[in-house]
Amino acid sequence: MANFCVKHRGVGRHTRWVMRDILPFILCGGAGTRLWPLSREAFPKQFHRLTGPESLFQQTCRRLTGDLFGDFSVLSNYQHRFLILEQLQEIGASAASIVLEPQGRNTAPAACIAALIASRTDPDALVLLAPSDHSIGDASAFAQAISIGADAAREGKLVTFGVEPDCPHTGYGYIDADQGGGANAVLVVKRFIEKPSREAAETYLDSGFYWNAGIFLVSATGLLELFQAHAPEILRLSRCALNESSTDLGFRHLGKTYTQAPSISLDCAIVEKAENIVCVPLNTSWSDVGSWSEVWNFLDKDSCGNVVKGEGKVLLEDTRNSFAYSDHACVALVGVENLVVVAMGDAVLVASKDHAEAIKLIVDQLKGNGQDIALQHSRVYRPWGWYQGLNRGDRYQVKCIMVKPGAKLSLQSHHHRSEHWVVVQGTLEVTRGEETSFLTENQSTYIPIGEKHRLANPGKVPAFLIEVQSGPYLGEDDIVRFEDIYGRPSTE
Numbered sequence: 001m002a003n004f005c006v007k008h009r010g011v012g013r014h015t016r017w018v019m020r021d022i023l024p025f026i027l028c029g030g031a032g033t034r035l036w037p038l039s040r041e042a043f044p045k046q047f048h049r050l051t052g053p054e055s056l057f058q059q060t061c062r063r064l065t066g067d068l069f070g071d072f073s074v075l076s077n078y079q080h081r082f083l084i085l086e087q088l089q090e091i092g093a094s095a096a097s098i099v100l101e102p103q104g105r106n107t108a109p110a111a112c113i114a115a116l117i118a119s120r121t122d123p124d125a126l127v128l129l130a131p132s133d134h135s136i137g138d139a140s141a142f143a144q145a146i147s148i149g150a151d152a153a154r155e156g157k158l159v160t161f162g163v164e165p166d167c168p169h170t171g172y173g174y175i176d177a178d179q180g181g182g183a184n185a186v187l188v189v190k191r192f193i194e195k196p197s198r199e200a201a202e203t204y205l206d207s208g209f210y211w212n213a214g215i216f217l218v219s220a221t222g223l224l225e226l227f228q229a230h231a232p233e234i235l236r237l238s239r240c241a242l243n244e245s246s247t248d249l250g251f252r253h254l255g256k257t258y259t260q261a262p263s264i265s266l267d268c269a270i271v272e273k274a275e276n277i278v279c280v281p282l283n284t285s286w287s288d289v290g291s292w293s294e295v296w297n298f299l300d301k302d303s304c305g306n307v308v309k310g311e312g313k314v315l316l317e318d319t320r321n322s323f324a325y326s327d328h329a330c331v332a333l334v335g336v337e338n339l340v341v342v343a344m345g346d347a348v349l350v351a352s353k354d355h356a357e358a359i360k361l362i363v364d365q366l367k368g369n370g371q372d373i374a375l376q377h378s379r380v381y382r383p384w385g386w387y388q389g390l391n392r393g394d395r396y397q398v399k400c401i402m403v404k405p406g407a408k409l410s411l412q413s414h415h416h417r418s419e420h421w422v423v424v425q426g427t428l429e430v431t432r433g434e435e436t437s438f439l440t441e442n443q444s445t446y447i448p449i450g451e452k453h454r455l456a457n458p459g460k461v462p463a464f465l466i467e468v469q470s471g472p473y474l475g476e477d478d479i480v481r482f483e484d485i486y487g488r489p490s491t492e
Contacts, residue, residue: 022150022217023096023125024064025114028057028076028084028132029104032375033360034290037347038325041375046133047083050295050309054091057084057132061093063139064130068147071096073117074132075110078102081251082383082486099245099252102259108269109261111216112227112238113254118220126153127223129216129266135298137285149217149280152186158226158271159217160189162210162279163286168201171290171357173212173267177279189277192267210279213286216266223270231269237261249487291356292340292349296323312343323353345388346378383486384409385462397474399467401455403428408456410484417471417478419447421455426463429456439465452482 030044039045046057054062064072073096074084081100088094099113111129118125128146136142149159162175173194177187192212196204218226227235237260244255262269271277287298299307305321308314312326320337331343340356342349351359366374379388384407391398403409403426411431421430422444430439431454432447438458439445447453449471457463481488 021070021122021125022068022128022146023070023118023121023220024072024128024130025111025118026057026060026064026072026074026095026130026132027107027110028074028080029101029107029110030133031104033363034357035292035295036359036363036374037344037349038327038342040377042079043083043377043381044080044133045289047080047087050289051135051298055087056135056289058087058091058093059136060130060132060134061088061091061095063136063142064128065093066143068143069128070125073097073099073114075099075101075113077104078253083381085250086383097252098250099254101254102256104263105258105261106263107266108231108264109234109238109258111223111266111270112231112234113242113258115220115223115227116239116242119224123219123221125220126150127216127218127220131214131288133289134213134215135285135287135289136282138283141284142282145280145282146217148184148186149278152278152280153217153219153222156219156222156276157186158222158274158277159186160271160277160279161213161215161217161282162187163213163282165201165205165209165211168198168205169211170195170198170201171294172288173214174201174204175210175212175279177208177210179208185281187279187281189279192272194267210281211286212267213282214267214288216271226270226274230273231264234261234264234269292323292342292351292359293353293356296340296353310343321353344377347373382409383407383488385457387467390466392474395472395474396468396470399469401465401467403455403457403463403465405457405460405462408485409454410479410486410488411452411454411482413450413452413480413482414471414478415450415480416473417469418449419453420468420470421445421447422466422468424464424466426457426461427459428463428465429458430454431456454483 030046032040032044035045047055049055076084078100084098114127118127145161153159175189176191177189237257241254241258244257246253287294289295296307301307306316306319307323310325310327312328313330314324314326315332317334319333322333322339324331324333324341326343329343338353340351340353363374379386385402385404387399387401389399423439423441427438427440430437430445433451
């Protein structure tokens with residue numbers, strides 16, 4: 001337990017030692033369906049700056065840092081690993097471990113992995129399972145609730161956290177718990193209700209029910225015992241996947257056995273079957289930011305109830321209670337109300353706020369038709385920077401590429417396309433065959449089919465270039481990698 005001890009300054013000359021035995025595990029999955037077209041599978045909502053200057057993921061990391069907590073870990077999937085690393089670096093934070101799933105299997109297997117990791121550190125440690133995509137108004141109130149719940153968790157309770165509802169929301173689960181106990185209440189949970197009808201939700205408002213915040217606190221040993229009792233196959237497969245795990249570039253990759261685990265939520269696999277469950281109220285504003293109407297509801301509004309976000313210009317005329325987002329285009333709303341309008345470079349959404357949760361059905365249609373627009377933005381992020389499609393024809397496409405300072409692309413070649421590069425800002429080091437040279441603004445080069453090549457930015461500011469590809473096949477999988485500092489396969 002020595003790793004958990006920290007000195008906490010008290011009043012006057014006195015100090016006291018507190019046990020940082022609460023190990024936070026940030027669950028950082030997400031399919032990017034409910035806030036489409038801004039959020040997509042390759043760049044889901046937790047990495048967007050929806051409610052402030054920092055992303056929801058970054059806000060979560062800050063909330064779980066301090067004397068109350070041990071070092072947090074992140075559980076995510078393979079394709080988001082560099083986004084996690086970059087966003088941690090932006091806020092000067094580091095994780096005890098970044099654990100990568102070979103395939104998303106919902107929250108129950110992820111929670112089991114968290115319990116196994118924590119138990120190997122210390123069997124008596126408390127595991128705090130926290131989603132990465134929630135917005136919580138008061139971090140101090142959150143920490144106070146966790147501290148209250150920790151005492152119950154040390155006594156063997158499974159602790160969940162509830163939010164007093166302010167509307168009959170049908171997209172949240174509800175907790176029916178005993179009432180009373182004052183500000184520091186620890187309430188016995190009687191039952192959970194999954195996403196009720198509006199009529200039922202209206203009755204819950206006056207009956208002392210809570211929204212289920214999806215945050216859980218329990219001892220590592222206690223959680224493993226619950227898995228052994230209620231989901232032993234998940235426990236077996238998770239233990240095998242952890243034993244098979246490997247470490248590369250600071251990431252911990254779970255073994256492929258993990259993909260055999262059932263895809264099921266922690267609520268369904270464990271929580272709804274367990275006994276000795278208690279609820280601690282969260283006395284702060286909270287949202288899972290699960291729809292565009294939730295984003296509108298959480299943000300400050302103008303005198304007409306409108307919210308405007310994004311870098312593009314938005315004009316409003318005789319418009320009320322609406323949400324408008326534009327990443328670059330000029331968007332105008334005239335004579336409307338209760339709308340959500342989201343304009344991206346490759347997709348535009350127009351929806352009633354009352355039907356915002358049905359947007360995921362549109363994403364399902366796109367995925368069913370094999371449309372990449374459900375998965376990727378026109379701007380695709382990579383560990384070295386990003387590229388964005390500008391134009392495309394039968395045998396050509398044009399991209400803008402940004403290379404971060406100090407970053408370099410892989411040494412690669414293509415079987416089916418040639419490339420023309422024109423630097424428009426900054427300085428780039430270009431490897432072409434056996435030659436290396438530097439290109440500055442307005443200089444260009446040509447990469448023939450089959451030629452080994454690489455880009456690198458030796459400067460201290462981002463560098464931009466325009467790339468024109470031409471050839472019979474322009475897919476991103478036409479890459480042969482000879483060297484890559486990020487350890488990526490040839491198709492990434």
